[in-house]
Amino acid sequence: MSSFDFTSHSHRRFNPLTNSWVLCSPHRTKRPWQGKEDEPDTKQRPSYDPSCYLCPTNSRASAGLKNPDYKETYVFENDFPAVQQDQPVLAVASQDDFNPLLQTESIRGQCFVICFSPKHDKTLADMSETEILPVIQTWIDLYNDLQSKPHINHVQIFENKGEMMGCSNPHPHCQVWSTEDVPEEPAVELKNMQVYQEKHHRCMLCDYVETETKADQKAKAVAATTSSSSATPSTTPDGSRIVCENDSFMCVVPFWATWPFETLVLSKQHLARLSDATPAQRQDLANIIRRITCRYDNLFKCSFPYSMGIHQAPTNGNTDHEKLSHLHLHFYPPLLRSASVKKFLVGFELLGQAQRDITPEQAAKRLMDCSEVHYKSA
Amino acid sequence: MSSFDFTSHSHRRFNPLTNSWVLCSPHRTKRPWQGKEDEPDTKQRPSYDPSCYLCPTNSRASAGLKNPDYKETYVFENDFPAVQQDQPVLAVASQDDFNPLLQTESIRGQCFVICFSPKHDKTLADMSETEILPVIQTWIDLYNDLQSKPHINHVQIFENKGEMMGCSNPHPHCQVWSTEDVPEEPAVELKNMQVYQEKHHRCMLCDYVETETKADQKAKAVAATTSSSSATPSTTPDGSRIVCENDSFMCVVPFWATWPFETLVLSKQHLARLSDATPAQRQDLANIIRRITCRYDNLFKCSFPYSMGIHQAPTNGNTDHEKLSHLHLHFYPPLLRSASVKKFLVGFELLGQAQRDITPEQAAKRLMDCSEVHYKSA
Ligand SMILES: [Zn+2]
């Protein structure tokens, strides 16, 4: 039999952030698609929509509230928050009543909406770096405000873009859910980063930045020579996974990506949180956000749907957590092979293991080949 | 302030099977729905569809293959499998090459499709127990066949029902993915069941059957008296979570359910696998499957979408795993508040923590109130 080929043989890859495995079935990209196709989002929208509850001067969902005539970003408390600030404290079960199978805790918190721009038809993908910078500053200001509240121990900033992600309003905005607990995902990441730190005496994500830089250099060296690297079979997949980078940030399709075109934006320096970033680093983050979201839109020539989230230090005052935290952004996009074919997280994914078809290296190559000039203005 | 109320205050609940927390925001059920609505599946289908690649005597997706004129169930190998039986083995990285951030392993396996019935228009929800019994027998036979193969260490049986779950063909069928590894989800469950076993010297799911039986008895006792139980504030939510049961199986909305109407079917006896079930227990499983799927269809008067999967002992010959395994079925349905409003696992769910609005006790009550006679034949 021929030797193992990462582009045609099934394998699993380890996600060190979540301590879990992902199944990769690259030969399966050849299967015909018989499932549901969604309508791609290629709509042209007005820059002001009188019926949008996020546009300046319009009425909000809650009766009687009206948006100001804002010019850059606009922050308000979510009208139907998932967590509330004022609620009674739950009595703790006595030792006799405690059942390890019925564990529960009360959770207080506050939820916010941040409009990125007064323009209804903008998205991060077609905003300029100058327009994205105030969004980053607003993230920092809100995080700093919430950090001072004793019952807020974590601030989760996330954006759902597109109807496929359950987002009902195309007006550019994100949400911020701040909670009494450190939620599951960041808590698990911190735990695994701690285990890595104890074992290797290094920050996992600092090491990962270095690993991806080396893989990129190797891929470029191979491409520069005429001989192929396939002489000795590789024990890890060949190819770069860096989609784009600047002095402060790197955007990669992570080695362990679950979503077809999932990316991870990593701070190259060890920053615990956005507010630790220098003005130059904030500018670089605006740059990398513009470039990756623009490449996403260009990939299938549509407004590319995703869930994006920022992971940074919790606001619980835990100094171990602060040292371990390494600022990064996850982009989880559901599109699979075109603007209308979606990846479903179902069946084997829910009951067995996360699974992908196209390899992370192939996905990175597709994104590398996209322009950083938006298709609408090209 | 009034005392804590599990039906209106935010709390989180612990899932002992996955060792993770779920956020429950019951007050949020009042928010208006502005998102996408899907077309509910209320179509009337023919009992034979000449264009269906699963109907008896029809051509399959792969060129040249034809289905037999089967009368009960029909098993064949998936034409586009996620794992393959024949592929080269991946060389293991040398000590020098090993990078903890680039871990990968090759995975062999085999994938199958099982048609539940020759009738194109049937689903488990409107099949009789007599018709479901051969499906259970087919699951057992295939598991037993695969158990004898040395490179197959786990057999995952799962059903995706409905277009919402990415299922392209309404013909009643499930899939079986058998793999060299024990996939992430069952591996994590086994690990957490082992930790529980070591700590409490009992099987976690045997204990959970007992816990839910007691909660059900308490709820019935409270309902029988005129006084309310709200005099002393409870440290765990009141109410039964048992939707239906028989001598051998119990169907509950688990205390830690993520999906709005998620259910867990538990064997009341400690069975490691389906093939250990007596004929009476197999009959009881057919009974409980018919009853819960029928209640699901009746809930919103539609063909109710879900992903269902069976967790049982791996086929890796690990005697610890065999002792720990406790047969159970997970039903993960995406419908939220009607036949057309879907729950999206996005944003905070992907980046923070799983989150639900309606409480598990409220969901159980809704399902308890449904008939076990299918609405189409009522
Ligand atoms: Zn670092």
Ligand SMILES: [Zn+2]
């Ligand atoms: Zn048990």
